Amino acid sequence: MDCFDFYLPTRILFGAGKLDELARVALPGRKALIVTTGGQSVRKYGYLGRVIALLAQNGGVESVVFDKVLPNPVRSHVMEAAALCREHGCDFVVGLGGGSAIDSAKSIALMARNPGDYWDYVQGGSGLGRPVMNGALPVIAITTTAGTGTEADPWTVITHDDNQEKVGYGGDLLFPALSIVDPELMLTVPPRLTAYQGFDAFFHAAEGYIANIANPVSDMFALRSMRLIYDYLPTAVARGDDLEARTQVAMANTFAGIVESTSSCTSEHSLEHAMSGIAPDLPHGAGLIMISLAYFRHFARLIPERVTEMARNLGIDVDALPGADRPMAFVRALERMQKACGVDQLRMSEYGITPADFPRLAALARHAMGGLFSMDRAPLTDAAILQIFEESYK
Amino acid sequence: MDCFDFYLPTRILFGAGKLDELARVALPGRKALIVTTGGQSVRKYGYLGRVIALLAQNGGVESVVFDKVLPNPVRSHVMEAAALCREHGCDFVVGLGGGSAIDSAKSIALMARNPGDYWDYVQGGSGLGRPVMNGALPVIAITTTAGTGTEADPWTVITHDDNQEKVGYGGDLLFPALSIVDPELMLTVPPRLTAYQGFDAFFHAAEGYIANIANPVSDMFALRSMRLIYDYLPTAVARGDDLEARTQVAMANTFAGIVESTSSCTSEHSLEHAMSGIAPDLPHGAGLIMISLAYFRHFARLIPERVTEMARNLGIDVDALPGADRPMAFVRALERMQKACGVDQLRMSEYGITPADFPRLAALARHAMGGLFSMDRAPLTDAAILQIFEESYK
Numbered sequence: 001m002d003c004f005d006f007y008l009p010t011r012i013l014f015g016a017g018k019l020d021e022l023a024r025v026a027l028p029g030r031k032a033l034i035v036t037t038g039g040q041s042v043r044k045y046g047y048l049g050r051v052i053a054l055l056a057q058n059g060g061v062e063s064v065v066f067d068k069v070l071p072n073p074v075r076s077h078v079m080e081a082a083a084l085c086r087e088h089g090c091d092f093v094v095g096l097g098g099g100s101a102i103d104s105a106k107s108i109a110l111m112a113r114n115p116g117d118y119w120d121y122v123q124g125g126s127g128l129g130r131p132v133m134n135g136a137l138p139v140i141a142i143t144t145t146a147g148t149g150t151e152a153d154p155w156t157v158i159t160h161d162d163n164q165e166k167v168g169y170g171g172d173l174l175f176p177a178l179s180i181v182d183p184e185l186m187l188t189v190p191p192r193l194t195a196y197q198g199f200d201a202f203f204h205a206a207e208g209y210i211a212n213i214a215n216p217v218s219d220m221f222a223l224r225s226m227r228l229i230y231d232y233l234p235t236a237v238a239r240g241d242d243l244e245a246r247t248q249v250a251m252a253n254t255f256a257g258i259v260e261s262t263s264s265c266t267s268e269h270s271l272e273h274a275m276s277g278i279a280p281d282l283p284h285g286a287g288l289i290m291i292s293l294a295y296f297r298h299f300a301r302l303i304p305e306r307v308t309e310m311a312r313n314l315g316i317d318v319d320a321l322p323g324a325d326r327p328m329a330f331v332r333a334l335e336r337m338q339k340a341c342g343v344d345q346l347r348m349s350e351y352g353i354t355p356a357d358f359p360r361l362a363a364l365a366r367h368a369m370g371g372l373f374s375m376d377r378a379p380l381t382d383a384a385i386l387q388i389f390e391e392s393y394k
Numbered sequence: 395m396d397c398f399d400f401y402l403p404t405r406i407l408f409g410a411g412k413l414d415e416l417a418r419v420a421l422p423g424r425k426a427l428i429v430t431t432g433g434q435s436v437r438k439y440g441y442l443g444r445v446i447a448l449l450a451q452n453g454g455v456e457s458v459v460f461d462k463v464l465p466n467p468v469r470s471h472v473m474e475a476a477a478l479c480r481e482h483g484c485d486f487v488v489g490l491g492g493g494s495a496i497d498s499a500k501s502i503a504l505m506a507r508n509p510g511d512y513w514d515y516v517q518g519g520s521g522l523g524r525p526v527m528n529g530a531l532p533v534i535a536i537t538t539t540a541g542t543g544t545e546a547d548p549w550t551v552i553t554h555d556d557n558q559e560k561v562g563y564g565g566d567l568l569f570p571a572l573s574i575v576d577p578e579l580m581l582t583v584p585p586r587l588t589a590y591q592g593f594d595a596f597f598h599a600a601e602g603y604i605a606n607i608a609n610p611v612s613d614m615f616a617l618r619s620m621r622l623i624y625d626y627l628p629t630a631v632a633r634g635d636d637l638e639a640r641t642q643v644a645m646a647n648t649f650a651g652i653v654e655s656t657s658s659c660t661s662e663h664s665l666e667h668a669m670s671g672i673a674p675d676l677p678h679g680a681g682l683i684m685i686s687l688a689y690f691r692h693f694a695r696l697i698p699e700r701v702t703e704m705a706r707n708l709g710i711d712v713d714a715l716p717g718a719d720r721p722m723a724f725v726r727a728l729e730r731m732q733k734a735c736g737v738d739q740l741r742m743s744e745y746g747i748t749p750a751d752f753p754r755l756a757a758l759a760r761h762a763m764g765g766l767f768s769m770d771r772a773p774l775t776d777a778a779i780l781q782i783f784e785e786s787y788k
Contacts, residue, residue, distance in 0.1 A: 002641055003409020008402060015397020216645060220614055247396055251610060 004215035008261050010141075010152060010175045014254060016243060019050065019142065019182040023057040028138035028177055029091020031062045033112075035081060035105040036096045037069045045188050047144060051096055064088045066108075069097070072280055073104045074161045078118050082111035085137070092138040092177070098197070099148030102141045103156035106174045109137040118158065125165035125368040138177040144185045146236075146250040147197025147285060149204050149257025151179035159277065165368045166277040168269075175261075181254050183247040191237045194249075195341040196285030198233040201253040202226060202337075203288050207266040208259035210299055210306050211375040218263035221255040223313045228252035230314045230333065234340035267380045268295045270369035271388065274361045275353060277368065282351040289338060290346050293331055294391035300327035302378040347394040358389040398609035402655050404535075404546060404570045408648060410637060413536065413576040416448040422532035422571055423485020425456045427506075429475060429499040430490045431463045439582050441538060445490055458482045460502075463491070466674050467498045468555045472512050476505035479531070486532040486571070492591070493542030493678075496535045497550035500568045503531040512552065519559035519762040532571040538579045540630075540644040541591025541679060543598050543651025545573035553671065559762045560671040562663075569655075575648050577640040585631045588643075589735040590679030592627040595647040596620060596731075597682050601660040602653035604693055604700050605769040612657035615649040617707045622646035624708045624727065628734035661774045662689045664763035665782065668755045669747060671762065676745040683732060684740050687725055688785035694721035696772040741788040752783040 013021055032055055034048070042048045048065070055061040066081040085093065085108060093112070095105025111118050113134040123129040141151040150156070155170035189197070205225035208218050229252045235245035272287040279287075300307040307327035312318045314333050318326040338344035353361075362385040366373065373380055407415055426449055428442070436442045442459070449455040460475040479487065479502060487506070489499025505512050507528040517523040535545040544550070549564035583591070599619035602612050623646045629639035666681040673681075694701040701721035706712045708727050712720040732738035747755075756779040760767065767774055 002645060003412065004406075006402075006404075006406040006408070008400075010400075012398075012400040014400070018397065220618060224614060251396060 002216050004217050004262065006217055006262060007172065008152065008175065008258060011178045012152060012181065012254065013179070014181045014251065016182060016184050016247060018180050019185065020054065022051065022054040022142070022180060025058070025178065027055070027058055027061055027092070031064070031088065031090045032092055032094050033081065033085045033088070033090040033108070034063050034065045034094045034096055035069060035108055036065070036067045036101050037071070037098070038067055041188065042097055042144065047096060047185055051094065051142060064090055069101050069104045071100055071283070072159050072166065072276060073100045074159050075118050076161045078104060078107045078111055078158055081108045085112040090137070092140060094140045094142060096142045096144065098143070098145035099150045099157075102143065102148070102150045102176070103158065105139050105141065106150075106156040106170070106176070107158050109139045110174065112137050119160060122158070122167050122169040124167040124169065124371065125160070126163065127167060127169070132173060136173045139174070141176040141179040143179070143181050143250070145189055145193070145197050146186055146246070146253035147200040149201060149253050149260055151176060151181055152254050152257030153260040155260060157273070164277045166273045167368050168273070181250055183243060183250040186246045186250060187241050187243065189240060191240060191342070193283070194240060195233070195237045195343045196283045196289070197253075198229055198236065198249055198341070199289050199292070199343070200285035201249075201256040202229045202233070203268060203292065204256035204265060205229075205252070205259050206296070206310060207268055208256070208263035209310060210303060210377060211264045211266050212377045213375060214263045218259050221258045222263070225252040225255040225259065226310060227313055227315070228255070230337055233337065237341045264375045265372055266375045267365070267373045268292065270365040270372045271295070271361070271385065273369050274364040275348065277364060278357065278361065279351040279353055282348070286343070286346050287348075289343050290348050291388055291392045292334060294388040296334060297328070297331050298384060298388060299378070300331055306377070348392065349394060355390065355393060358386050361389060362386060396610050398611050398656065400611055400656060401566065402546065402569070402652060405572045406546060406575065406648065407573070408575045408645065410576060410578050410641060412574050413444065413579065414448065416445065416536075416574060417451040419452070419572060421449070421452055421455055421486070425458070425482065425484045426486055426488050427475065427479045427482070427484040427502070428457050428459045428488045428490055429463060429502055430459070430461045430495050431465070431492070432461055435582065436491055436538065441490060441579055445488065445536060458484055463495050463498045465494055465677070466553050466560065466670060467494045468553050469512050470555045472498060472501040472505055472552060475502045479506040484531070486534060488534045488536060490536045490538065492537070492539035493544045493551075496537065496542070496544045496570070497552065499533050499535065500544070500550040500564070500570075501552050503533045504568065506531050513554060516552070516561050516563040518561045518563065518765065519554070520557065521561055521563070526567060530567045533568070535570040535573040537573070537575050537644070539583055539587070539591050540580055540640070540647035541594040543595060543647050543654055545570060545575055546648050546651030547654040549654060551667070553674070558671045560667045561762050562667070575644055577637060577644040580640045580644060581635050581637065583634060585634060585736070587677070588634060589627070589631045589737045590677045590683070591647075592623055592630065592643055592735070593683050593686070593737065594679035595643075595650040596623045596627070597662060597686065598650035598659060599623075599646070599653050600690070600704060601662055602650070602657035603704060604697060604771060605658045605660050606771045607769060608657045612653050616653045616657070619646040619649035619653065620704060621707055621709070622649070624731055627731065631735045658769040659766055660769045661759070661767045662686065664759040664766045665689070665755070665779065667763050668759040669742065671758060672751065672755065673745040673747050676742070680737070680740050681742070683737050684742050685782055685786040686728060688782040690728060691722070691725050692778060692782060693772070694725055700771070742786070743788060749784065749787060752780050755783060756780060
């Protein structure tokens with residue numbers, strides 16, 4: 001019988017031009033720590049300056065900037081920024097950028113209020129999983145990419161500098177208080193990153209749909225998200241300044257974040273986090289694309305009904321196909337979408353991953369993000385993991 | 395261009411058997427004021443006793459009961475229960491029952507923390523619209539009917555004892571902290587009430603879909619809600635013990651509540667609240683059913699595209715119809731659903747409303763709930779209001 005638990009306390013302001021509301025919304029304090037990436041894009045396109053100015057317009061809110069965040073953000077930066085936050089007495093943390101900036105903001109908001117090391121609290125890997133006693137500062141997420149959905153979920157992924165563990169962590173405390181998703185800030189994302197991030201969002205929705213805790217609410221957001229990305233991502237990649245395509249992909253991404261709050265990723269994400277854990281230059285979305293055809297081919301055989309529904313939702317007339325072929329229509333659609341976005345030829349060998357790494361990747365996936373395997377509707381054996389990596393290897 | 399604001403901080407536990415989680419969830423205090431209706435159903439079926447016992451199991455939380463709530467709840471009871479709440483030092487308010495109990499719980503939670511009279515704060519009618527300075531106690535909503543969606547929205551409708559004003563009021567403070575929607579508690583709702591309440595939920599969704607502030611999130615919930623009610627309400631009315639039908643209708647109702655949180659009702663609700671304001675025995679859902687065919691016929695002419703989409707969503711092959719006939723397919727579907735639920739012969743004359751009342755009803759609708767007229771995509775003139783009442787009169 002249908003049931004669901006729903007909890008999403010984040011206020012989400014979505015739409016072109018919405019960033020300007022930052023000057024008018026109720027803010028959770030008088031001083032902000034703005035967390036952003038070390039790359040130039042948030043400066044080059046003026047986003048950082050705009051955010052500082054809008055906060056100042058909002059009754060003179062002051063800003064302190066931490067701009068060292070790496071594409072795969074690391075534990076040591078979380079600790080450094082949390083110390084900066086305490087030193088300046090910041091009341092809330094603004095994550096400005098993609099998932100790396102916003103995930104960092106969440107983890108920093110936690111460590112600004114709690115003693116010890118971030119790895120004392122994370123669950124998974126060598127994290128000690130200690131209870132959080134002092135809450136977290138409020139987080140405001142301002143997205144400049146469409147990929148992680150972190151603006152609409154309570155999760156953060158941080159890599160340990162020393163041991164390469166890339167661990168997802170989170171809970172109710174880490175929902176952003178406010179998220180602003182303004183597709184105008186995404187017009188300048190380069191084509192390749194647009195594709196990687198869009199596929200990441202697509203897989204959040206697809207995994208959330210095949211997860212064993214999927215429910216009527218997560219299904220609704222997941223199906224809508226997949227359809228929007230299938231329809232609009234190729235245009236967003238080809239013509240980055242198409243605001244309509246950017247808007248639909250951004251909405252799909254936020255919806256996929258809601259899926260992550262109401263359902264869960266599955267083992268595909270564990271496999272990929274292991275890959276980009278040992279190959280830090282590998283973008284997360286690219287890693288997912290590399291293994292996705294083999295992964296969903298595997299689950300198309302195990303849970304054909306759900307995978308067939310995903311194909312139907314993309315507009316494919318599955319009823320006209322022979323029964324056994326219906327779930328595979330989803331895999332073919334995925335392949336077409338990869339071609340349409342120019343990402344069908346990604347090779348893990350280019351990032352230094354070799355078949356000799358596969359057993360280690362399988363072990364790392366279970367060690368660092370083993371929990372997601374329990375979300376699969378059918379158990380993924382070690383043999384199946386190795387087969388997925390082998391089929392995906394180029 | 396698509397945009398939306400989303401804010402729904404309520405934790406929603408939905409599904410058969412979910413009431414038992416009340417013994418385990420985190421509660422916002424040690425003493426509850428349970429607000430429920432004067433009718434016998436919550437006692438007869440043991441719901442009140444179960445809630446008191448489950449709260450006690452949850453670390454010994456104590457309960458105080460206020461059980462005078464009327465079907466159209468009144469201001470004087472809000473004030474009386476708020477005084478009781480303060481007197482006993484209750485930490486939170488549990489609304490147990492239908493919309494009347496839960497709406498009362500919200501208003502009581504407000505008045506337990508603020509001075510003066512409830513009508514000092516309400517906006518609309520003769521309410522003074524003063525700002526709320528002291529917040530509100532947390533509210534837990536436990537629904538025993540599927541009609542108002544109040545468990546997933548921040549609204550409450552209370553009638554003034556003296557002047558018959560029936561005013562909707564609310565805001566972020568009045569979202570329930572926790573809502574438990576357990577369809578097992580709805581198995582005993584009599585057929586006629588099941589129909590009235592189900593149609594009320596349907597109109598929350600339909601109005602939210604044609605409202606001028608509808609957006610991609612509210613549309614998704616509205617379309618799903620309407621389809622579930624269209625498919626399952628006749629069964630829930632005919633076989634009240636069908637848990638599957640009850641579950642789907644309950645889900646549709648909660649989704650319609652989310653529509654009320656993300657979009658808005660339109661003038662149909664203003665017209666009906668005026669009707670049941672002057673005819674207190676008229677159930678709200680019955681009043682809506684009475685005027686709905688004329689109301690949606692009117693808007694089918696004004697905004698044919700949106701109304702056609704609602705027909706398509708119900709599974710009607712609108713593309714096979716002549717253009718002008720497509721939006722009217724929705725009105726015919728509504729008529730079929732009324733017949734299938736046995737509520738196509740309701741007469742406002744049986745509740746003492748006569749054509750001589752229509753001008754007064756039109757004026758009262760604008761006076762007490764005028765704000766909803768601004769949510770219509772095309773202005774509803776006084777002449778059109780009178781025509782809707784006249785066409786609806788039996």
